[in-house]
Amino acid sequence: MDVNPAIRLIGLGETGVKLVETLAVIAPEGVVAHSLDTDNRSLYRCHQSRTFLLGQAIPCGLGTGGDSALARAAVESDSDELAGIVDQADLVFIVAGMGGGTGTGAAPFLANLAKQAGALVVGVAATPFDCEGIQRCNQATGGLRDLKQVADAVFHFPNQDFIQLGDADIGLNQALEIANRHLCESVLGVSRMLLEPGILNVSFADLESLVRNRHSLGAVVHVEATGDDRTDDAVKKMLSHPAVRGGEMLKEANSLLVHISGAELTMAEMDTVTSAIGGCAPTARLVVGASERASGEAIQLTIVIAHTGTLAEMGDDTSSLKPDPAGKVSGLGFSDPYTAFSADSYLDLGTETGNSKRAGFAYTPPAPTADALPPECREDLIREAASEEPNRVKRRKIVQEMLPLEIVSKGRFENSEPTIHKGEDLDQPTYIRRGAILN
Amino acid sequence: MSDSQIIVGLEIGTSKVCVAVGEVSGSQAVNIIGLGQAKSRGVRKGEVIDVALAEEDVRNAIVEAEQVADVEIRSLYLGVTGSHVRGFNNTGVHPVVSADREITGDDIQDVIKNSKAINLPTDHSVVHVIRQHFRVDGQDGVLNPEGMLGAKIEVDVHVVSGRYNRLQNPIRLVNGLHMEVDDIASSALASSLAVLGTEQKELGTLVIDLGAGVTEYAVYSAGVINHTGALAVGGDHVSNDLAYGLKVPLARAEQIKIDHGSALIDPEARDLTIDLSDDSLIPGRQVNLGHLQKIMSMRLQETLELIAKDIGQAGLIEYLRAGVVLCGGGARIPNITKLARDVFNLPVAIGRSSTVSGVKNALDEPEFATPVGLIKFGAFQAQAAPRRAGFGRVIRRQVAALFGR
Numbered sequence: 001m002d003v004n005p006a007i008r009l010i011g012l013g014e015t016g017v018k019l020v021e022t023l024a025v026i027a028p029e030g031v032v033a034h035s036l037d038t039d040n041r042s043l044y045r046c047h048q049s050r051t052f053l054l055g056q057a058i059p060c061g062l063g064t065g066g067d068s069a070l071a072r073a074a075v076e077s078d079s080d081e082l083a084g085i086v087d088q089a090d091l092v093f094i095v096a097g098m099g100g101g102t103g104t105g106a107a108p109f110l111a112n113l114a115k116q117a118g119a120l121v122v123g124v125a126a127t128p129f130d131c132e133g134i135q136r137c138n139q140a141t142g143g144l145r146d147l148k149q150v151a152d153a154v155f156h157f158p159n160q161d162f163i164q165l166g167d168a169d170i171g172l173n174q175a176l177e178i179a180n181r182h183l184c185e186s187v188l189g190v191s192r193m194l195l196e197p198g199i200l201n202v203s204f205a206d207l208e209s210l211v212r213n214r215h216s217l218g219a220v221v222h223v224e225a226t227g228d229d230r231t232d233d234a235v236k237k238m239l240s241h242p243a244v245r246g247g248e249m250l251k252e253a254n255s256l257l258v259h260i261s262g263a264e265l266t267m268a269e270m271d272t273v274t275s276a277i278g279g280c281a282p283t284a285r286l287v288v289g290a291s292e293r294a295s296g297e298a299i300q301l302t303i304v305i306a307h308t309g310t311l312a313e314m315g316d317d318t319s320s321l322k323p324d325p326a327g328k329v330s331g332l333g334f335s336d337p338y339t340a341f342s343a344d345s346y347l348d349l350g351t352e353t354g355n356s357k358r359a360g361f362a363y364t365p366p367a368p369t370a371d372a373l374p375p376e377c378r379e380d381l382i383r384e385a386a387s388e389e390p391n392r393v394k395r396r397k398i399v400q401e402m403l404p405l406e407i408v409s410k411g412r413f414e415n416s417e418p419t420i421h422k423g424e425d426l427d428q429p430t431y432i433r434r435g436a437i438l439n
Numbered sequence: 440m441s442d443s444q445i446i447v448g449l450e451i452g453t454s455k456v457c458v459a460v461g462e463v464s465g466s467q468a469v470n471i472i473g474l475g476q477a478k479s480r481g482v483r484k485g486e487v488i489d490v491a492l493a494e495e496d497v498r499n500a501i502v503e504a505e506q507v508a509d510v511e512i513r514s515l516y517l518g519v520t521g522s523h524v525r526g527f528n529n530t531g532v533h534p535v536v537s538a539d540r541e542i543t544g545d546d547i548q549d550v551i552k553n554s555k556a557i558n559l560p561t562d563h564s565v566v567h568v569i570r571q572h573f574r575v576d577g578q579d580g581v582l583n584p585e586g587m588l589g590a591k592i593e594v595d596v597h598v599v600s601g602r603y604n605r606l607q608n609p610i611r612l613v614n615g616l617h618m619e620v621d622d623i624a625s626s627a628l629a630s631s632l633a634v635l636g637t638e639q640k641e642l643g644t645l646v647i648d649l650g651a652g653v654t655e656y657a658v659y660s661a662g663v664i665n666h667t668g669a670l671a672v673g674g675d676h677v678s679n680d681l682a683y684g685l686k687v688p689l690a691r692a693e694q695i696k697i698d699h700g701s702a703l704i705d706p707e708a709r710d711l712t713i714d715l716s717d718d719s720l721i722p723g724r725q726v727n728l729g730h731l732q733k734i735m736s737m738r739l740q741e742t743l744e745l746i747a748k749d750i751g752q753a754g755l756i757e758y759l760r761a762g763v764v765l766c767g768g769g770a771r772i773p774n775i776t777k778l779a780r781d782v783f784n785l786p787v788a789i790g791r792s793s794t795v796s797g798v799k800n801a802l803d804e805p806e807f808a809t810p811v812g813l814i815k816f817g818a819f820q821a822q823a824a825p826r827r828a829g830f831g832r833v834i835r836r837q838v839a840a841l842f843g844r
């Protein structure tokens with residue numbers, strides 16, 4: 001058997017597929033990426049991940065048009081194939097944008113299949129901007145709740161958070177781009193932490209003990225910094241990260257998995273990081289890992305923040321980790337109104353289609369507003385957002401290095417399925433593949 | 440004229456949408472009475488990627504064909520293609536159970552049913568099951584076993600299958616325009632029906648349809664279809680390669696290809712240049728004709744070699760006694776027959792729809808092979824299962840040895 005945990009990355013719906021396609025390029029070796037959608041068009045764009053069309057009979061490649069019940073019907077009909085995808089996996093990331101049909105409807109079902117297959121299941125969910133309308137937000141909330149009830153942990157990335165980082169007139173696209181980068185970094189951070197050898201190893205078992213059966217709603221924060229003050233900078237960046245909500249998230253955390261990686265890491269640096277985090281999260285159980293494998297001089301921090309939802313109280317092994325009462329008033333506030341659902345209640349939702357409005361859907365999560373953040377913190381966040389640009393350029397470069405063959409643009413074939421014949425991409429000009437020189 | 444029937448063929452191609460209207464009289468003579476065309480904008484590699492655009496183009500082509508032929512089109516035969524469409528052979532077996540061992544019509548039905556029990560991937564569905572030959576107790580080449588004596592009857596069939604949802608996409612598009620699909624047929628099959636005569640099928644021929652997005656091919660030998668395939672590579676790839684290599688925009692590359700293209704490299708062209716200054720966008724630009732020919736011939740040669748390899752692996756090259764027939768827009772590339780002759784080492788001809796008569800235009804142009812062939816396909820179908828007007832299902836299908844002799 002392989003010593004490394006088998007990690008599957010599964011993107012659902014357009015957002016999930018888009019993210020997984022990006023992740024597949026930069027993910028550490030050994031991570032297998034799958035793109036699943038009810039919509040052919042989004043799958044045609046995939047070149048890096050394995051694709052699977054959900055619901056060949058209905059909606060037969062045309063997308064759900066926002067109907068999550070249709071998506072659920074589609075995944076139910078494909079459950080044999082889906083079980084094959086999650087088979088033998090140790091850790092399954094389910095990446096989806098909540099609020100549309102496919103991601104919302106399919107993610108909880110797939111999470112359940114993966115759980116049944118014995119995998120540790122981590123949901124990575126984006127939720128809509130407020131401006132997308134109350135109905136979409138409600139649908140997203142319901143999906144997130146359903147997902148949380150089956151997955152071991154769900155990392156939640158509200159798109160609205162990222163818009164509030166910038167100016168009032170920040171473009172939606174720009175906000176999405178920032179959101180996507182945070183999402184990708186967090187998944188990458190966790191995968192690297194588990195797969196790359198370290199001086200203080202964070203193992204799959206550590207992550208497992210942190211989240212298995214906790215149904216926690218949490219966040220992953222991944223930051224990088226370079227220079228003489230790289231450690232202080234990284235800590236500052238981490239504390240000002242939108243997902244940390246000005247320290248709020250750390251304060252309420254039940255457990256924290258902190259992974260530090262950087263070349264020539266010193267004890268002092270590790271100390272700075274752990275004491276800073278420990279200071280912010282007095283009640284949390286802390287697991288720390290470190291590795292010297294890093295690119296250049298950067299220090300990278302990956303922090304998995306887990307809040308134990310109230311559902312976990314039903315499991316007896318988690319009694320020692322009951323959330324402290326104050327923790328219940330977390331900014332996310334999902335757990336309480338929904339504890340009435342038993343773990344398998346989401347399965348019934350499929351039959352509950354048609355005119356019946358789903359019972360719990362009327363709830364919208366209070367969007368964290370910029371005012372809720374302390375002013376200094378807001379300043380920091382804005383500066384952070386402004387400094388995104390150089391970072392982005394750097395990431396692109398890495399992608400280029402890893403794909404030396406992607407020299408020719410796909411031109412006319414951008415949006416179509418690549419023509420791969422015996423491993424050769426026939427969309428690339430023949431004369432280039434054959435090494436002919438034009439002189 | 441009362442017993443004549445209108446049959447319509449539609450190809451939603453990568454470069455053009457084409458509708459052919461045929462009139463079939465009782466004697467099976469096909470007369471093309473109208474053609475409608477539109478530039479195709481929503482298709483890549485033979486498959487619809489933009490439904491709205493494709494729908495508009497199909498509608499325009501239909502309207503034009505209706506005007507030319509002066510008919511109202513309510514149903515049509517639809518060509519399907521794409522990298523997901525594949526062909527393979529299968530055999531059905533059936534023991535003859537009657538006491539006297541005489542093969543009955545029921546036995547034949549049963550063995551055909553057995554040949555259709557195919558293990559396809561769950562997401563695939565059957566497009567065609569085409570009967571080749573029967574075998575009775577191992578005796579080859581039986582045309583009609585009814586009445587013969589035997590213990591075991593077998594039938595060889597050629598099966599064409601495709602991904603279900605990808606086959607449904609163009610069907611839904613046509614339905615969305617309030618027309619029925621009488622049946623679908625693989626473009627490879629349709630084109631071969633258009634350009635091959637009985638003798639060529641008997642002797643053994645390879646038909647290659649060089650389209651813009653897909654290159655399809657079909658092999659006939661001993662009168663029946665033996666092998667089909669599709670490569671999602673075509674004229675668009677030639678243009679794309681040229682655009683990249685000559686550093687010109689794609690549309691410009693397409694034009695240069697049509698104006699100056701060749702399938703072979705002419706040593707004299709090495710130092711010649713083509714002036715692009717007539718194009719106001721690129722004043723004073725020149726491209727090297729030698730480069731153009733090199734890029735183009737390498738792509739075309741590769742495409743033909745991939746087909747040659749596939750046919751070779753199927754062990755069919757030596758059965759191609761009537762050589763190779765080219766159709767599709769790519770058949771118009773200068774010197775393509777010479778290149779194909781070099782690759783296959785067989786005689787090569789350009790396909791003409793010789794066995795139908797009608798609008799002259801349609802017969803002379805190799806790119807109309809698919810829609811014209813669809814009419815022939817439809818005529819065979821209609822003969823096997825006469826139409827009951829008004830009772831149409833979305834897809835009517837008759838599995839029979841329709842195409843062959």
Ligand SMILES: Nc1nc2c(ncn2[C@@H]2O[C@H](COP(=O)(O)OP(=O)(O)OP(=O)(O)O)[C@@H](O)[C@H]2O)c(=O)[nH]1
Binds near residue numbers: 015179
């Ligand atoms: N973070 C992030 N969120 C996105 C992105 N694109 C869309 N979203 C959000 O994700 C939600 C779901 O949208 P999609 O992923 O397109 O929906 P789907 O799952 O494909 O569902 P259907 O198309 O309705 O079947 C939207 O409401 C957006 O808020 C993106 O690139 N990044």
Ligand SMILES: Nc1ncnc2c1ncn2[C@@H]1O[C@H](COP(=O)(O)OP(=O)(O)OP(=O)(O)O)[C@@H](O)[C@H]1O
Binds near residue numbers: 485
């Ligand atoms: N004279 C010519 N020289 C070079 N190429 C040509 C010429 N005439 C047509 N073509 C090419 O033939 C292609 C069009 O062929 P055709 O009409 O058979 O394709 P299609 O049926 O639309 O596509 P497909 O069957 O692949 O979906 C185009 O790529 C076009 O550039």
Ligand SMILES: [Mg+2]
Binds near residue numbers: 013039042063064
């Ligand atoms: Mg979608």
Ligand SMILES: [Mg+2]
Binds near residue numbers: 450626651809
């Ligand atoms: Mg064609």
